Amino acid sequence: MDEVRQAFAQALALLVERDARLLEIIGLSLEVSLSAVLIAALIGLPLGALLALQRFPGRKVAIVALNVMMGLPPVVVGLVVYLLVSRAGPLGVLGLLFTPAAMIAAQVVLVVPIVASLARQVIESLWEEYRETFRSLAVPPVMALAALLWDARFALVTALLAGFGRAIAEVGAVMIVGGNIDHVTRVMTTAIALEVSKGNLSLALALGLVLIGLSLAINIAAYGAKELGEARRGG
Amino acid sequence: MSGVGDILPLELAGVSLTRGGKRVLKDLDLTLSAEPSRTLIIGPNGAGKSLLLKVAHGLVTPERGTVRWHGAGAGAARRAQAMVFQRPTLLRRSARANLAFALRARGVGGAERERRIDEILNRTGLARLAHAPARALSFGEQQRLALARALVLRPAVLFLDEPTANLDPAAGHLVEELINRACGEGIKVVMTCHDLNQVRRLADEVIFLHRGRIKERAPAEQFFAGPENDLARAFLAGEPLWWRRRSIYDGIEEG
Amino acid sequence: MIGAAISRRLFLAASSAFVVAGARADAPFITVASTTSTQNSGLFDHILPRFTRESGIAVRVVAVGTGAALRLARNGDADVLIVHHRASEEAFVAAGFGRQRHEVMHNDFLLVGPKDDPAGIAGEANVVQALGAIARTRAPFASRGDDSGTHRREQALWREAGVDPGEASGLWYRELGAGMGATLNLAAALGAYTLTDRGTWLGFGNRRNLVVLSEGDSRLRNTYAAILVDPERHPHVKAVAGQRFIDWLLSPAGRAAIESFEIGGKRLFHAR
Numbered sequence: 001m002d003e004v005r006q007a008f009a010q011a012l013a014l015l016v017e018r019d020a021r022l023l024e025i026i027g028l029s030l031e032v033s034l035s036a037v038l039i040a041a042l043i044g045l046p047l048g049a050l051l052a053l054q055r056f057p058g059r060k061v062a063i064v065a066l067n068v069m070m071g072l073p074p075v076v077v078g079l080v081v082y083l084l085v086s087r088a089g090p091l092g093v094l095g096l097l098f099t100p101a102a103m104i105a106a107q108v109v110l111v112v113p114i115v116a117s118l119a120r121q122v123i124e125s126l127w128e129e130y131r132e133t134f135r136s137l138a139v140p141p142v143m144a145l146a147a148l149l150w151d152a153r154f155a156l157v158t159a160l161l162a163g164f165g166r167a168i169a170e171v172g173a174v175m176i177v178g179g180n181i182d183h184v185t186r187v188m189t190t191a192i193a194l195e196v197s198k199g200n201l202s203l204a205l206a207l208g209l210v211l212i213g214l215s216l217a218i219n220i221a222a223y224g225a226k227e228l229g230e231a232r233r234g235g
Numbered sequence: 236m237s238g239v240g241d242i243l244p245l246e247l248a249g250v251s252l253t254r255g256g257k258r259v260l261k262d263l264d265l266t267l268s269a270e271p272s273r274t275l276i277i278g279p280n281g282a283g284k285s286l287l288l289k290v291a292h293g294l295v296t297p298e299r300g301t302v303r304w305h306g307a308g309a310g311a312a313r314r315a316q317a318m319v320f321q322r323p324t325l326l327r328r329s330a331r332a333n334l335a336f337a338l339r340a341r342g343v344g345g346a347e348r349e350r351r352i353d354e355i356l357n358r359t360g361l362a363r364l365a366h367a368p369a370r371a372l373s374f375g376e377q378q379r380l381a382l383a384r385a386l387v388l389r390p391a392v393l394f395l396d397e398p399t400a401n402l403d404p405a406a407g408h409l410v411e412e413l414i415n416r417a418c419g420e421g422i423k424v425v426m427t428c429h430d431l432n433q434v435r436r437l438a439d440e441v442i443f444l445h446r447g448r449i450k451e452r453a454p455a456e457q458f459f460a461g462p463e464n465d466l467a468r469a470f471l472a473g474e475p476l477w478w479r480r481r482s483i484y485d486g487i488e489e490g
Numbered sequence: 491m492i493g494a495a496i497s498r499r500l501f502l503a504a505s506s507a508f509v510v511a512g513a514r515a516d517a518p519f520i521t522v523a524s525t526t527s528t529q530n531s532g533l534f535d536h537i538l539p540r541f542t543r544e545s546g547i548a549v550r551v552v553a554v555g556t557g558a559a560l561r562l563a564r565n566g567d568a569d570v571l572i573v574h575h576r577a578s579e580e581a582f583v584a585a586g587f588g589r590q591r592h593e594v595m596h597n598d599f600l601l602v603g604p605k606d607d608p609a610g611i612a613g614e615a616n617v618v619q620a621l622g623a624i625a626r627t628r629a630p631f632a633s634r635g636d637d638s639g640t641h642r643r644e645q646a647l648w649r650e651a652g653v654d655p656g657e658a659s660g661l662w663y664r665e666l667g668a669g670m671g672a673t674l675n676l677a678a679a680l681g682a683y684t685l686t687d688r689g690t691w692l693g694f695g696n697r698r699n700l701v702v703l704s705e706g707d708s709r710l711r712n713t714y715a716a717i718l719v720d721p722e723r724h725p726h727v728k729a730v731a732g733q734r735f736i737d738w739l740l741s742p743a744g745r746a747a748i749e750s751f752e753i754g755g756k757r758l759f760h761a762r
Binding site: 086087088089092093095097098179180181182184194196197198199200201 | 694
């Protein structure tokens with residue numbers, strides 16, 4: 001219990017002092033994971049909409065594949081991305097290994113299935129509800145898609161938050177493709193892993209608490225925005 | 236702007252439809268003239284009333300038979316119709332934005348759109364609620380908004396599927412008034428209904444549907460004076476049709 | 491509106507990530523594949539800023555086990571390799587992945603274990619005897635099990651002691667497949683013996699009941715060598731900057747930097 005109490009004190013101290021290294025690590029964590037979520041949204045939302053609205057051969061296979069990929073161990077994703085961007089790999093010439101870009105790429109792979117799967121479910125059930133009315137009103141397809149995405153926006157933001165949660169909390173993939181290089185690719189989770197391996201358990205726990213606080217703050221902000229939006233526009 | 240003559244008459248010929256292995260519309264013929272009137276479709280549950288509306292509106296394609304609009308503007312038939320469903324499906328935005336959405340889908344924009352929206356909001360008594368989230372409205376207000384969304388399109392034909400089924404009497408009365416006024420402006424109204432009193436108040440013409448077939452079609456006065464079909468007569472008398480079904484059914488089926 | 495604002499902010503974050511990544515890539519740097527023991531001890535934090543100040547070259551350390559570090563270097567994913575397993579290093583050079591092996595520093599391995607010492611090896615200077623006693627008493631032993639330099643050394647010592655601990659794997663012999671720090675954490679929690687390098691041990695913060703029980707045997711000497719990845723094998727390797735780093739480690743300035751690294755008044759590494 002002593003360690004836990006110590007960790008809380010340390011976490012508080014780190015935040016109060018606005019420790020420069022901690023801020024750097026938090027900044028990089030946010031940069032990498034928010035970028036990954038943004039890119040995953042650009043891929044996953046249209047993909048989810050496609051799976052929700054179009055019937056084509058292989059659709060069911062794609063849906064099952066996405067569901068399976070939601071549970072992919074980050075280490076495996078990290079390994080695959082490593083093999084791709086390693087100098088010996090097909091994308092080696094780009095020199096992406098051990099850069100934030102490689103970490104973003106790995107997290108995109110982790111987040112896309114979550115965003116696409118959840119978006120498909122959300123859009124499909126909304127389409128179920130709207131389909132007859134839209135056909136009756138003769139709504140053009142592009143306008144229908146835009147209306148579905150807009151009306152599902154709060155649920156879709158929740159999907160993006162779930163993706164962000166996976167990205168910010170995973171350690172396996174960013175450790176392998178980022179290398180946990182100080183000042184370059186060290187993020188919250190790899191810093192925690194390092195402190196654990198140094199035996200600095202209370203510092204590791206303190207960093208973990210900061211990470212939880214960070215996730216909490218982002219979720220509260222998103223939830224607040226959602227509440228505000230729903231109050232203004234109606235659910 | 237579309238007038239009634241544009242797409243009507245509508246002709247359904249030999250329409251058959253199966254749902255869940257059951258034939259729900261059976262070789263059905265129906266012609267709706269260009270004359271602005273209120274045609275009410277009645278019949279017991281499961282008679283196929285809603286599906287008949289959806290087939291006529293083009294939401295459901297029959298397995299056999301044809302649905303044809305014969306008017307001069309038949310090419311744009313889709314855009315000259317509107318439908319109000321039993322349960323209103325409104326978009327997650329304000330009442331006004333719901334109306335704007337429907338007009339935008341029809342390519343109506345600018346000042347014309349705003350004018351039409353203002354006009355229909357006033358007519359339906361929803362002006363006060365224009366900026367309220369549509370889904371936060373009461374059920375009656377939502378159904379009125381769905382009707383407003385249909386009317387703002389200025390259709391030639393308006394299909395209504397039991398629009399007052401879930402409304403209290405006051406709200407139902409408001410909807411009836413709007414339907415009457417629409418018909419008075421030249422819109423052909425085709426509506427299903429369970430409430431015989433409402434049918435008496437509204438109908439110019441009654442179609443009695445039973446187990447996927449039109450058993451009787453008559454001007455309202457004549458129908459209520461005494462239907463020729465004995466099933467229709469039993470239905471009007473409020474007798475359950477299921478126990479008589481077999482004996483009568485067999486005879487009619489043969490004929 | 492809110493959605494637009496959020497997506498605008500996300501876009502800024504995304505573009506800034508790439509810009510920052512790009513900017514960082516512009517400053518000259520080399521990538522060093524090394525072992526967890528050197529990083530966990532804090533040595534690199536101590537010496538690298540000095541080298542960067544003198545040379546203007548930043549050093550990015552990727553700390554993994556010796557086996558993984560060798561693989562990274564073989565794939566050309568690092569410019570310089572710093573590990574501590576002589577046979578592997580010589581094989582690496584012989585296979586043409588690196589030009590020359592430079593011994594840069596050494597310290598030693600320690601046999602640590604619980605204070606109550608169930609195998610009774612406290613003060614046993616002969617590490618092979620000590621391991622034999624552990625095997626005889628079937629006292630718990632935590633092995634890295636991760637193909638690292640420390641793991642390879644541990645296996646060599648067992649062979650010398652005539653013990654095949656693999657037979658007891660899962661019983662008293664625990665193969666973790668983890669780094670030095672994680673292994674020490676587990677040994678501390680279980681009251682198990684383990685082999686550790688002195689650098690990690692001195693920098694380690696969670697010892698609990700663990701104490702040093704056997705040290706000083708010449709077979710416990712732990713030598714680190716640096717190898718430049720051969721630019722003929724991997725043309726993108728930053729040979730000039732990498733060689734400069736190795737030369738600096740061997741120079742008086744580099745030697746002084748290594749020698750001056752202390753924890754609690756104890757010197758961790760000895761320069762060559």
